[in-house]
Amino acid sequence: MGSVAPNVAELDGSKFNITRSTNLRDVPLPGSPEELSHSHCTDHMVTVKWTAANGWETPEVKPYQNLSIPPTASVLHYATECFEGMKVYRGYDGKLRLFRPDCNGERLNSSSQRSSLPGFKYDEVKKLVAKLLQIDGPRWLPNPGSFLYIRPTVIGNGPHLGVQVPKEALLFIIAVPWPDFTKMKKDPEAEPRKGLRLYASSPDTIRAWPGGFGYAKLGANYGPSLQAHGKAQALGFDQILWLFGPDRQVTEAGASNFFIIWHNTEGKLELVTAPLENQLILPGVTRRSVLELVRERLSQNFVGKLAPLEAVERTLTIDDIEKASKEGRIVESFVSGTAYFITPVAMIQNENTDINTLGANGEPAGYAAQIKSWLEAIMFGKEEHDWAYTIDNEEK
Amino acid sequence: MGSVAPNVAELDGSKFNITRSTNLRDVPLPGSPEELSHSHCTDHMVTVKWTAANGWETPEVKPYQNLSIPPTASVLHYATECFEGMKVYRGYDGKLRLFRPDCNGERLNSSSQRSSLPGFKYDEVKKLVAKLLQIDGPRWLPNPGSFLYIRPTVIGNGPHLGVQVPKEALLFIIAVPWPDFTKMKKDPEAEPRKGLRLYASSPDTIRAWPGGFGYAKLGANYGPSLQAHGKAQALGFDQILWLFGPDRQVTEAGASNFFIIWHNTEGKLELVTAPLENQLILPGVTRRSVLELVRERLSQNFVGKLAPLEAVERTLTIDDIEKASKEGRIVESFVSGTAYFITPVAMIQNENTDINTLGANGEPAGYAAQIKSWLEAIMFGKEEHDWAYTIDNEEK
Numbered sequence: 001m002g003s004v005a006p007n008v009a010e011l012d013g014s015k016f017n018i019t020r021s022t023n024l025r026d027v028p029l030p031g032s033p034e035e036l037s038h039s040h041c042t043d044h045m046v047t048v049k050w051t052a053a054n055g056w057e058t059p060e061v062k063p064y065q066n067l068s069i070p071p072t073a074s075v076l077h078y079a080t081e082c083f084e085g086m087k088v089y090r091g092y093d094g095k096l097r098l099f100r101p102d103c104n105g106e107r108l109n110s111s112s113q114r115s116s117l118p119g120f121k122y123d124e125v126k127k128l129v130a131k132l133l134q135i136d137g138p139r140w141l142p143n144p145g146s147f148l149y150i151r152p153t154v155i156g157n158g159p160h161l162g163v164q165v166p167k168e169a170l171l172f173i174i175a176v177p178w179p180d181f182t183k184m185k186k187d188p189e190a191e192p193r194k195g196l197r198l199y200a201s202s203p204d205t206i207r208a209w210p211g212g213f214g215y216a217k218l219g220a221n222y223g224p225s226l227q228a229h230g231k232a233q234a235l236g237f238d239q240i241l242w243l244f245g246p247d248r249q250v251t252e253a254g255a256s257n258f259f260i261i262w263h264n265t266e267g268k269l270e271l272v273t274a275p276l277e278n279q280l281i282l283p284g285v286t287r288r289s290v291l292e293l294v295r296e297r298l299s300q301n302f303v304g305k306l307a308p309l310e311a312v313e314r315t316l317t318i319d320d321i322e323k324a325s326k327e328g329r330i331v332e333s334f335v336s337g338t339a340y341f342i343t344p345v346a347m348i349q350n351e352n353t354d355i356n357t358l359g360a361n362g363e364p365a366g367y368a369a370q371i372k373s374w375l376e377a378i379m380f381g382k383e384e385h386d387w388a389y390t391i392d393n394e395e396k
Numbered sequence: 397m398g399s400v401a402p403n404v405a406e407l408d409g410s411k412f413n414i415t416r417s418t419n420l421r422d423v424p425l426p427g428s429p430e431e432l433s434h435s436h437c438t439d440h441m442v443t444v445k446w447t448a449a450n451g452w453e454t455p456e457v458k459p460y461q462n463l464s465i466p467p468t469a470s471v472l473h474y475a476t477e478c479f480e481g482m483k484v485y486r487g488y489d490g491k492l493r494l495f496r497p498d499c500n501g502e503r504l505n506s507s508s509q510r511s512s513l514p515g516f517k518y519d520e521v522k523k524l525v526a527k528l529l530q531i532d533g534p535r536w537l538p539n540p541g542s543f544l545y546i547r548p549t550v551i552g553n554g555p556h557l558g559v560q561v562p563k564e565a566l567l568f569i570i571a572v573p574w575p576d577f578t579k580m581k582k583d584p585e586a587e588p589r590k591g592l593r594l595y596a597s598s599p600d601t602i603r604a605w606p607g608g609f610g611y612a613k614l615g616a617n618y619g620p621s622l623q624a625h626g627k628a629q630a631l632g633f634d635q636i637l638w639l640f641g642p643d644r645q646v647t648e649a650g651a652s653n654f655f656i657i658w659h660n661t662e663g664k665l666e667l668v669t670a671p672l673e674n675q676l677i678l679p680g681v682t683r684r685s686v687l688e689l690v691r692e693r694l695s696q697n698f699v700g701k702l703a704p705l706e707a708v709e710r711t712l713t714i715d716d717i718e719k720a721s722k723e724g725r726i727v728e729s730f731v732s733g734t735a736y737f738i739t740p741v742a743m744i745q746n747e748n749t750d751i752n753t754l755g756a757n758g759e760p761a762g763y764a765a766q767i768k769s770w771l772e773a774i775m776f777g778k779e780e781h782d783w784a785y786t787i788d789n790e791e792k
Contacts, residue, residue: 039468039555066464067472071570072435076463076551078622079475079615116622151557155472156619159435161547161572163618163651163735165626174467176557204607211602213620219475220616222559223552224609226476226512230561255559339559 008055011048011120011171013127020044020135021063027140028177035177042136042148046128046173050118051158053167059128061135064174070159074166080156081219082111084125085338087147088133088175088391091381094144096137096391099379101126103285104152107217112154114216116165125152128173130391136175137394145380149178149339178339194358195346196335198241198253199232200318202351207242207251208280214251215279229254239335241318241348244280248318248350251280256337257287258345260321260357261309261367263329269309271367272316286336286375289387293374298367306367318350325355333357334368342372404451407444407516407567409523414531416440417459423536424573431573438532438544442524442569446514447554449563455524457531460570466555470562476552477615478507480521481734483543484529484571484787487777490540492533492787495775497522499681500548507612508550512561521548524569526787532571533790541776545574545735574735590754591742592731594637594649595628596714598747603638603647604676610647611675625650635731637714637744640676644714644746647676652733653683654741656717656753657705657763659725665705667763668712682732682771685783689770694763702763714746721751729753730764738768 021043028034045064049057074080084104089097105125113119129150133141141148151174158168201207205228207221208214214221225240232240232254239254251274252258259273271294274281294311301308324330333345344364348355359365377383381390417439424430441460445453470476480500485493501521509515525546529537537544547570554564597603601624603617604610610617621636628636628650635650647670648654655669667690672679690707697704720726729741740760744751755761773779777786 037556038558039466041468045467064467066466068462069465070435070462071441071460071549071568072437072547072572074619075472076477077479077547077549077615078618079477080619080622081472081475083473114623115619116626149557151468151473153467153473160433161545162434163622163625165622172467176468206605206607209602209605209608211600212605212608216620218616218620219473220614220620222474223470223476223511224612224614224616226474226559226561227510229559230512 008053009057011056011124013059013124013131015058016131017058017060019060019062023063024139025064030146031179036179038176038178040177042132042140042175044132044136046132048128048171050169050171051167056118056120059131061131067157067170067172069157072159072161074156074158074160077161078156078163079218079220079223080115080117080166081154082108082115082117082217083151083153083219084108084217086129086150086152087178087338087379088129088137088141088150089147089379090141090144092144093381095381096133096141096394097379097381098126098129098389098391100285100289100387101129101389103288107283107285108152108154111216111218114213115154115156115218117154117156117169126389128152132173132175133391134394137391138396140175140177146180147178148175150175193346194362195344195364196238197236198239198345198348199235199237200241200348200350201228201243203248206244208244210278210280212279214281215276215283217282237349243318250274250316250318250321252282253335253345256335256340257281257284258333258335259290260316260324260333261331261365262324263331269307269331271309271311272314275313275315284337286338286341289375290336290342290371293371297374303370306365306370318348321348321357322350322353322355325357328360330357331359332365332367334364342368342375344368404449405453407452407520409455409520409527411454412527413454413456415456415458419459420535421460426542427575432575434572434574436573438528438536438571440528440532442528444524444567446565446567447563452514452516455527457527463553463566463568465553468555468557470552470554470556473557474552474559475614475616475619476511476513476562477550478504478511478513478613479547479549479615480504480613482525482546482548483574483734483775484525484533484537484546485543485775486537486540488540489777491777492529492537492790493775493777494522494525494785494787496681496685496783497525497785499684503613503679503681504548504550507614510609510612511550511552511614513550513552513565522785524548528569528571529787530790533787534792536571536573542576543574544571546571589742590758591740591760592634593632594635594741594744595631595633596637596744596746597624597639602640604640606674606676608675610677611672611679613678633745639714645711646670646714646717648678649731649741652731652736653677653680654729654731655686656712656729657727657761658720659727665703665727667705667707668710671709671711680733682734682737685771686732686738686767689767693770699766702761702766714744717744717753718746718749718751721753724756726753727755728761728763730760738764738771740764
């Protein structure tokens with residue numbers, strides 16, 4: 001179910017019906033309340049309707065506007081919804097780029113089918129995003145070195161209230177100015193921090209389970225987790241660190257994947273992150289890119305003062321981390337994701353015990369900064385790389 | 397979080413702003429395509445806005461209409477949504493009744509807070525429902541012995557795209573004509589059946605987990621389960637029967653609770669259903685009512701030919717059921733819920749094994765029919781009972 005049946009139209013990101021906005025919106029200033037609200041989208045949006053009977057209709061570009069949704073719609077009752085988080089980057093060469101957009105297209109297709117929503121060819125998604133940015137990019141993202149956040153979403157918007165596989169769906173894509181958390185931390189009023197503070201989840205609340213859907217980017221993974229997230233924030237932490245199982249496996253941190261660099265118990269330098277096999281964690285695009293970059297560029301040789309290390313996907317527990325911290329074996333830890341990018345982690349609180357996850361000298365060792373720098377070079381076009389997808393034909 | 401902060405307005409179901417529809421909708425005929433679509437609501441709906449800053453606004457009754465929802469709204473991305481299923485019954489005495497509406501109000505409040513949506517006093521919900529039915533009841537539910545389905549829902553409809561506890565919410569209530577599945581089975585064209593056919597879930601797909609949210613009526617419990625539900629239906633089954641854990645515990649059936657009546661291994665006659673303690677299953681209002689009625693009316697004495705039995709909430713496994721079936725110890729089994737009410741179960745398929753769950757003579761023993769009859773007497777006013785809440789002051 002959810003897949004494209006024969007004789008219905010497939011998603012085609014090469015044809016559009018375009019309705020231009022005649023009432024352009026104000027572009028918020030960086031750091032303004034409008035930008036911080038995460039709600040002030042660009043002038044246009046992309047929508048594509050789907051019905052079980054006819055498949056995907058012609059994509060539309062139209063003025064950004066509220067959606068008209070029946071009170072009986074599946075998405076409002078049964079969480080038939082999934083999304084992607086992407087960014088579009090204005091390169092130092094003036095070009096717009098997406099970062100590995102087919103990874104997002106592939107995951108959105110997978111998430112959509114996991115939600116019993118329709119499938120599509122993964123590479124159509126980047127074409128839809130590109131069309132939106134060809135129109136809104138010049139006005140909304142003029143400055144090299146900056147980005148917009150892109151949110152492709154699929155929802156079940158048909159009017160049938162019965163608990164059933166949706167017969168109608170809507171794919172929509174919006175673009176929104178997003179605070180640059182990296183730059184915000186340089187704000188003189190902000191408390192200086194060496195990294196995020198994570199709050200380990202308690203045994204009575206879990207994010208995902210084997211045989212569940214933690215590996216898919218479904219709305220259903222988020223709403224029920226906000227309670228724990230809100231509790232962590234109220235206690236002064238940045239994110240929740242989700243543990244799982246009686247051995248308290250470290251799975252992922254809030255909306256990002258978790259990495260630790262340590263000397264393992266045999267003394268070997270490793271980058272460790274949770275594995276994908278048991279389908280508990282989201283297979284992050286940034287996660288995958290970190291692993292690939294480390295394996296390609298850091299497994300054999302020193303990079304500056306950074307010693308080579310092995311990237312390992314393996315179950316690790318909070319006790320492993322606490323032990324490594326006590327024994328002075330932790331070199332650095334960080335989270336990765338589209339929204340928070342690559343951010344060092346300073347500490348984890350687990351059951352009232354504070355675990356220092358910075359290096360032995362109280363500073364990140366510099367791996368996260370190096371990886372971030374490599375990724376930014378690709379994203380902003382300093383380095384030519386096939387992970388970057390350039391958006392041409394902007395309408396100036 | 398999600399609870400009502402001091403100095404913000406609480407939900408008050410005694411005051412309303414009312415806008416009447418001037419364009420009344422057609423009332424669908426029983427069994428018509430409009431009714432079968434589960435989408436043709438009554439003339440009006442109730443909406444109540446909530447903001448973190450000010451709390452609950454004055455409830456509105458207004459013409460049924462689509463909701464205008466920002467594309468960035470929390471409910472579309474993070475499944476900040478929960479609902480209740482209720483029915484309103486037109487009694488044989490001409491009065492409208494709700495069945496234990498405070499149980500639904502209490503569960504909606506609990507589900508809402510579990511979704512980081514606002515809380516409220518449980519008994520306000522029935523007042524909101526009553527107001528809708530005072531207006532729409534006379535035209536939409538004129539016939540004694542019939543019912544409408546009522547859907548109170550809470551969604552996070554604020555425009556903030558960041559992953560955070562919602563700052564805005566909407567409670568809405570709609571009423572929709574719903575097919576009476578009991579009556580439809582009497583349709584001569586329908587295949588005659590002695591009960592539902594359930595398809596036991598496979599170990600690789602799990603509905604809920606300890607520490608999760610299976611006990612709350614969140615959208616997040618439904619969308620991800622549609623895939624398995626769709627598969628079961630495609631194979632010719634009515635519902636999925638959700639198993640859990642290495643011992644394959646029987647938890648609940650699709651959108652309803654599961655009951656079995658058997659002679660246990662010690663020969664004692666029991667009604668068994670899964671317990672609530674581990675928070676895996678939904679604490680159904682009908683489930684609770686079945687247990688209470690059986691304990692009150694069937695634990696000591698014969699009722700007609702029905703022997704007394706003990707109602708037990710206890711973990712049972714699919715192997716227990718298969719063994720009981722093979723040994724001829726099953727007396728009857730059924731599911732309970734608002735949508736499907738009380739419906740006998742004829743068989744369960746588990747890993748290609750068909751388990752007969754009717755009584756030894758191939759017929760339900762009659763307990764489900766008796767319990768259903770007691771409940772209907774209360775719902776339709778044949779029996780005065782404090783589980784029925786009468787809606788007065790209908791606008792004729």
